[in-house]
Amino acid sequence: MKTKAGHTIAVEDLTQAQAKAELKRLAQEIAEHDERYYQHDAPTVSDADYDALRIRNNEIEARFPALVRPDSPSARVGAKPARGFAKLRHAVPMLSLDNAFSEQDVTDFVDRIRRFLRLAADEPIAFTAEPKIDGLSLSLRYQDGELVSGATRGDGLEGEDVTANVKTLEDIPKQLEGRRVPARCDIRGEVYMTKSAFLKLNERQKAADKQVFANPRNSAAGSLRQLDPSITASRPLGFFAYAWGEMSELPAETQSGMLDWFARAGFKTNPLMKRCGSVEELLAFHHEIELKRGALDYDIDGVVYKVDRLDWQERLGFVSRTPRWAVAHKFPAEKATTVVRDIEIQVGRTGALTPVAKLEPVTVGGVVVQNATLHNADEIARLDVRIGDTVTVQRAGDVIPQVLGVIEEKRPHDAKPFHFPTKCPCSLHTPVVRDVTATGEEGAVARCSGEFACPHQRMEHLRHFVSRRAFDIEGLGEKQIALFYENEWVTEPADIFTLEARNNKIKLEEYEGFGETSVRNLFNAIDARREISLERFIYALGIRHVGETTAQALARGYGTWDAFHDAARAVATGDADARTDMDALDQIGDTVIDSIAAYFGERHNVKKVEQLAAHVTILDAERPRADSAVAGKTVVFTGSLEKMTRDEAKAMAERLGAKVAGSVSKKTDIVVAGPGAGSKLAKAKEFGVEVLDEDEWLRRVGTR
Ligand code: IVH
Numbered sequence: 064m065k066t067k068a069g070h071t072i073a074v075e076d077l078t079q080a081q082a083k084a085e086l087k088r089l090a091q092e093i094a095e096h097d098e099r100y101y102q103h104d105a106p107t108v109s110d111a112d113y114d115a116l117r118i119r120n121n122e123i124e125a126r127f128p129a130l131v132r133p134d135s136p137s138a139r140v141g142a143k144p145a146r147g148f149a150k151l152r153h154a155v156p157m158l159s160l161d162n163a164f165s166e167q168d169v170t171d172f173v174d175r176i177r178r179f180l181r182l183a184a185d186e187p188i189a190f191t192a193e194p195k196i197d198g199l200s201l202s203l204r205y206q207d208g209e210l211v212s213g214a215t216r217g218d219g220l221e222g223e224d225v226t227a228n229v230k231t232l233e234d235i236p237k238q239l240e241g242r243r244v245p246a247r248c249d250i251r252g253e254v255y256m257t258k259s260a261f262l263k264l265n266e267r268q269k270a271a272d273k274q275v276f277a278n279p280r281n282s283a284a285g286s287l288r289q290l291d292p293s294i295t296a297s298r299p300l301g302f303f304a305y306a307w308g309e310m311s312e313l314p315a316e317t318q319s320g321m322l323d324w325f326a327r328a329g330f331k332t333n334p335l336m337k338r339c340g341s342v343e344e345l346l347a348f349h350h351e352i353e354l355k356r357g358a359l360d361y362d363i364d365g366v367v368y369k370v371d372r373l374d375w376q377e378r379l380g381f382v383s384r385t386p387r388w389a390v391a392h393k394f395p396a397e398k399a400t401t402v403v404r405d406i407e408i409q410v411g412r413t414g415a416l417t418p419v420a421k422l423e424p425v426t427v428g429g430v431v432v433q434n435a436t437l438h439n440a441d442e443i444a445r446l447d448v449r450i451g452d453t454v455t456v457q458r459a460g461d462v463i464p465q466v467l468g469v470i471e472e473k474r475p476h477d478a479k480p481f482h483f484p485t486k487c488p489c490s491l492h493t494p495v496v497r498d499v500t501a502t503g504e505e506g507a508v509a510r511c512s513g514e515f516a517c518p519h520q521r522m523e524h525l526r527h528f529v530s531r532r533a534f535d536i537e538g539l540g541e542k543q544i545a546l547f548y549e550n551e552w553v554t555e556p557a558d559i560f561t562l563e564a565r566n567n568k569i570k571l572e573e574y575e576g577f578g579e580t581s582v583r584n585l586f587n588a589i590d591a592r593r594e595i596s597l598e599r600f601i602y603a604l605g606i607r608h609v610g611e612t613t614a615q616a617l618a619r620g621y622g623t624w625d626a627f628h629d630a631a632r633a634v635a636t637g638d639a640d641a642r643t644d645m646d647a648l649d650q651i652g653d654t655v656i657d658s659i660a661a662y663f664g665e666r667h668n669v670k671k672v673e674q675l676a677a678h679v680t681i682l683d684a685e686r687p688r689a690d691s692a693v694a695g696k697t698v699v700f701t702g703s704l705e706k707m708t709r710d711e712a713k714a715m716a717e718r719l720g721a722k723v724a725g726s727v728s729k730k731t732d733i734v735v736a737g738p739g740a741g742s743k744l745a746k747a748k749e750f751g752v753e754v755l756d757e758d759e760w761l762r763r764v765g766t767r
Contacts (some may be wrong), residue, residue: 074122082127089120107125114227118293120477130239147537147588148223148288151214154249154309158219160195160367160391166346169368172390173342176370176561179379179387181709188639189371189711190316192348193305193336195391198255198363199284202228202308208239213290218532218599218611221383225716228287231296234303236329244328249308252330256283261297278363278430301361304330317371338371349392356394380714383612383650387714396457399432400470403452406437406481408488410519412527413607414511414767416487416495418443420454420466427458439507440483451478487511489519514665521555522548524605528556532611533603537588538581546574556603559589560678583740597624597684604672608658611723613650618684620648620722624676633664647697647724647731649717692763694720696732699747702740704757712760719764727752733754735760 072081087408096113117136131137134570163169176188181217202222204212213229214222232254239248255262261279264286268275276282304325309688314513316323322332335352339345349366356363370376370388379387405421418437425432435456437443448454453473458464466642486492493513498506511517525548529539539559547553552562552569562569563586572582595603601616606609609617621627634656635640647658662668707715712735713723725748726732734740734747734754755763 074119074126077123077125077126079130083130084169086120086123086127086130086132089123090117090132090134092116093120095136107143109656114230114292116233117291117294121291122296123469147584148225149288150217150221151212151224153214153219154204154220156219156384157200157202157222157308158381158386160389161382161385162365163390163392164653166342167348168651169390169392170342171222174344176375176379176387178708180375180707187340189317189319190339190345190368190376191322191336191371192339192345192366192368193333193351194359194363194565195365195393196255196303196333197278197280197364198253199280199287200251201225201229201254201287201302203235203250203252203602205239205244205250207246208244208606210235212239212270217408218535220596223288224512226293227292231292232300232302234331239328241324241327241329243314243324245310245314246311247309247311248663249310250304250325250328250330251308252302252304254300254302256286256289256298256300258362259360268469274479280731289515296607302331303333305332305367313373316373317370318373318376319371321373327715328426339368351424353394363394365391367391378636378711380711380718382714383538388705397427398455398457398467400424400426400453400455401432403448403454403466405450405451406443406448408484409444410487410489410511410517410523411604412520413521414487414514414517414520416484416509418483420448422456427454427456427464430458431459432456432464438467441507442510443481443483449474449480451475483509487513487519489517489518493517493519514667518548525553525607527558528603529559533599534559534592535599536585536592538585539588541683542576543585552645555674557671557674557678560593560675562586562589593678594680596682597622597627600624600679600681601627604662606658606662608655613655616648616650620645620651621684623629623683624681628672628676631659632669635660643726643728644730646729647726649723649725660729691719692765693733695722697722697724697730698733698735699727699731699743700735700737701727701743702737704735704737706757706761715764733763 077085093113093116094282096107096116120135121137124135124137161172163172167569173188176182177184177186181325182188200216202214202216203210204214210230213235214224214226216222230237231649256279258279261276261282266283267274272355274285276285282298283300286300286328289295305322307321313321315321319336321337322336327333335355337347337348344367347630367670368390369381376386376388377499380388388391391731402423403420404423407419407421409419416439416624418439420435420437422433422435435454437446437448446454446466448466448469451474453470454465455467455470457467474641483495485495487495489511489543491513493511494517495509496512498508511520514520521542525544526541529536529544534556534580536559544553547558548564550568550569552565553559553639566586571585572579579584596618598611598615601609602611603618617627621630630641634645637660644658645651645659646653663672693716698716700709700716700723704712716723721733724731727743727750731747731752734752735757736744736747736754737757744754746752
């Protein structure tokens with residue numbers, strides 16, 4: 064509804080008659096757009112404009128519920144299929160921060176930087192220090208100053224496309240202001256909900272019998288990840304800008320200069336940010352913010368220090384997934400006391416039996432805690448924790464709450480000691496065995512010996528397989544996996560991909576919690592994952608000790624599924640060359656190799672993996688910077704370097720797409736040898752590997 068001057072009338076100013084007329088017009092207009100979009104694949108408006116119409120329609124209906132039309136777009140369930148979120152790939156990955164917990168950690172962080180950059184002890188280093196906001200990170204893409212997309216962090220490489228939702232946030236400019244706006248820029252920062260808004264929202268949710276959130280961060284995430292942007296619009300979300308991704312040009316030369324530019328461009332930046340010049344100043348800032356923490360209206364869980372000079376940031380680079388030039392100095396964990404009601408055993412994906420204390424619910428740092436891990440039998444013995452005991456629990460960030468100790472004065476006379484089971488709680492009751500450590504001693508972990516026959520392990524394995532960082536299949540969460548497993552529709556990963564073909568027998572749509580639409584969406588989501596990156600695939604296999612970073616290193620190292628698969632099977636048969644090659648990969652050592660060998664040495668696993676691989680296309684790994692002279696080459700550094708530290712040299716080589724190995728083998732392409740090089744240089748000569756000195760190397764990579 065517009066005024067004569069052409070302005071849209073705000074929903075709260077509409078009269079009843081105006082609202083009625085506008086709902087009619089919106090129903091018509093949206094129906095026309097739907098037809099053009101769904102039936103003719105020929106939309107005439109952008110997604111954002113379309114969403115704006117639906118948001119306005121919903122807002123008017125919320126104000127005038129009596130006027131909701133029978134043909135209202137909001138009532139047309141399934142007209143706009145709930146597609147989940149599309150994926151958006153980050154042009155520059157979104158990484159996370161390394162943590163510092165003590166003053167010593169902060170000193171070490173600064174010393175490391177000094178060593179890496181070869182700075183004299185008296186050369187000042189400026190840092191920015193700012194609160195670490197406990198929200199969720201977001202990357203916003205601006206093209207010629209205009210907001211074009213917004214994505215969550217996701218797995219760091221690709222996130223969820225929440226463009227329509229971020230456009231409803233007041234703190235996010237749709238158009239960048241000021242001078243020096245680069246043609247292309249990714250602005251990154253944290254979406255958060257204030258503590259007061261969180262409490263109010265939960266009250267409203269409770270009154271409406273809807274989901275209540277555990278803490279402001281979950282509620283911010285839940286509010287942003289809404290398929291209906293009008294829900295996001297109704298939730299008070301804030302945004303602080305603090306970082307960036309791809310920038311066609313950098314408007315400043317320092318971190319603090321970038322924050323100033325963010326502010327000029329129209330963003331909120333955290334007002335507590337301060338420049339510090341020494342460890343003492345950083346620690347004083349940490350202390351100051353910790354004292355202010357309770358009074359702030361947003362949750363923070365530490366402070367972040369960043370090297371101010373961007374040229375130094377560039378040189379410092381990254382170690383796996385965290386920058387060397389920044390650190391998160393966390394606040395100490397929060398603690399509370401409560402009573403242990405019971406101790407239960409959980410069986411994990413690898414068969415490990417973990418005792419969990421079931422607690423009288425208690426609030427620790429704003430979160431209700433009901434479970435705390437007791438780790439293993441030795442820990443129970445060490446703590447001497449008994450059922451009925453009053454205990455101290457601690458929660459730090461995202462980690463599972465822990466039991467710190469027992470308050471013995473409060474032990475009731477009937478407190479019951481816990482006897483660690485000797486049989487797995489699974490239906491097979493298989494004997495529990497203790498791991499054996501490398502030195503042949505009994506390890507702390509007790510495991511069900513049932514392996515893949517153990518239903519707990521199978522189910523945990525499936526859960527891991529579909530989890531967010533693995534196959535990430537929308538609509539296939541823990542609840543669904545449990546149902547599918549109990550009914551034996553899905554007992555191993557490959558079954559997921561034949562589910563649709565078997566559905567004429569299963570008839571999923573007839574089960575509670577499923578309908579035609581959700582079943583269709585589930586099958587679409589499964590189909591979308593028939594193509595998968597190599598690193599996700601390797602991670603999803605659930606090999607012990609192969610987490611995300613290791614999976615990424617393996618994917619990069621081998622490049623293709625066939626190459627990795629061949630190597631893994633060769634390692635499993637004891638092939639020494641294959642083992643040496645795997646060992647030469649960065650970040651891969653004996654523990655990982657033993658684990659891969661054990662996994663691929665199991666017939667059942669090999670069969671399961673092959674069946675699975677037949678259903679999916681595994682994409683070759685992206686090799687970074689294929690255009691550099693050393694991309695894809697395996698390089699070994701030996702001897703001392705003079706122009707840069709070993710770490711810096713290694714980081715530079717990796718940035719240019721080379722693989723840096725620790726030992727020389729037949730597969731090594733280049734050995735960079737400085738003064739004092741010994742056996743590695745000899746080996747290089749023996750294998751006929753090219754040897755460069757430091758200057759030749761720098762010329763080869765074209766930096767000096
Ligand atoms: S800088 C390369 N600054 O903390 C990393 N992160 O553990 C750039 N966070 O994923 C991140 N406040 O979600 C940065 N002032 C701040 C932050 C901050 C919160 C979050 C962010 C990131 C996580 C890292």
